[in-house]
Amino acid sequence: MKFTAAALLLVAPLALAGAVPKPERKITYDGYKAYRIATHGDAKSVKGKLASFAVVPFNLNTNEHFDVAIPGDEVAAFEALGFEAEVLHNDLGADIMTEGTFAPYQEVSAQAVPSLSWFDSYHAYADHVKFFNDLQGAFPNVSEIIDIGASSQGRQLFGIHIWGSGGKGSKPAIYFHGTVHAREWITAKVVEYLAYNFLTQYSSDATVKAIRDTYDIYILPFVNPDGFVYTQTNDRLWRKNRQSRSGASCVGTDINRNWPYKWELTGGASTDPCDETYKGKAAGDTPENKALVAFTQSLTNGKGIKLYIDWHSYGQYILFPYGTDYIQDVAKAEFAWTIELRPKGSGSGGFVLPAAQILPSAIEQWEGMKYLLAVI
Ligand SMILES: [Zn+2]
Structure with a gap:
């Protein structure tokens, strides 16, 4: 399975005289469709069939179901596989856009309760x-x-x-x-x-x-x-913290897998810095x-x-x-x-x-x- 990033939108930086700002890359999920696929206890088989798809996985425990987002140009091929699946998002990017329309904060006077x-x-x-x-x-x-x-x-x-x-x-x-x-x-x-x-x-x-x-x-x-x-700035589906580590090509540790108790046990967390459950x-x-x-x-x-x-x-x-x-x-x-x-x-x-x-x-x-x- 290719866990590739979604479409990259180049956010145009503000041009300042003399400054060469580094462009910020924002991942959108425009056109992605998200599904809940029934695995019936055999997630391995489902994942095997998705090996060539650029899926974005949502859940870790896939014993009952595997929730994934599929890029728009792979949706037809995905649906042709005939999985028992329900739609979670028709257009994930559109739903993220709607969700991200924040109301302005309503300022309150001193010692007043927020609205x-x-x-x-x-x-x-x-x-x-x-x-x-x-x-x-x-x-x-x-x-x-x-x-x-x-x-x-x-x-x-x-x-x-x-x-x-x-x-x-x-x-x-x-x-x-x-x-x-x-x-x-x-x-x-x-x-x-x-x-x-x-x-x-x-x-x-x-x-x-x-x-x-x-x-x-x-x-x-x-x-x-x-x-x-x-x-809020780059990738709506980011999970870990944003800690960089020397020698690691990927950023982020799963804080929930880093607690200093039975940390050394294997299973349930990853030693790969690029994994969603990297334990540090x-x-x-x-x-x-x-x-x-x-x-x-x-x-x-x-x-x-x-x-x-x-x-x-x-x-x-x-x-x-x-x-x-x-x-x-x-x-x-x-x-x-x-x-x-x-x-x-x-x-x-x-x-x-x-x-x-x-x-x-x-x-x-x-x-x-x-x-x-x-x-x-
Ligand atoms: Zn969580």
Whole structure:
């Protein structure tokens, strides 16, 4: 299978007198059609038949189905193979274009809560930072912005810490990570909605008050900010971080495969820097993992971690350990989950989820979290 890049669009740089700017290459997926192919437990046979196609694979666990994007000029040949398949995107490039039409950030006055219209659209990274600063600024006595370190390109790994009547840092942690995989845009929006409601509904909802008075809440919306920015500037389907390594021709390490626990085991991660699941040269050797390990350990050494959730997309299911093993075994979280958000797949897209589904995705997770946190 040729995992080639999609059509390359040369973005014309601004010509400045005397400057020779380096052209930025942006990958579009114009004309690509995406499918969910039923594998019936035999992904090898499906992949074999696709060996000559320039497919873009979406999922790693292909036991039941293999989700792929096919270039427009290969669609007829692909359909002639007669796979049992459903369409995820008729034109992936068109759907990316629609998704990437961001609403402008609605500025708020000092100590005012950002508008709920934030959840009607996706946004640029800089606006996400603004959103968190504004949201925290509206609740200065019960929250703070936290900075746990820097990414490989020097971006702040920021988050929000929210507490209740016990005061700052007095209770076990509810701890969320978003956007470890850069292309999973819906995860940031969902954890933002959770943070928004934990703050705005304390006075009006007895369940929220009880949760806040029982736990300290720590939400890191972008544990892979460099990758996220890259999905907005260059390649919407980028997954890893943007760390360059000497001697490696490819960029990026899968932060989710770099945790320093049982890192040396084979299977489930790759030693090839060009692979989507590249695990790094050594356990925990990405700047992001170093910062995450130190911060997670500080929570463990504090009041402990009651519940950790690593938010991903897509598929709509919950994964229990083992899979997030460091948080479970080393950080000793009582519960450590991975939640895969919308879409489920068939007929409803993949990583590129229409903006109209942001709020429904967020609301269903908020209702689930309220129930969960009241019973655990
Ligand atoms: Zn993921």
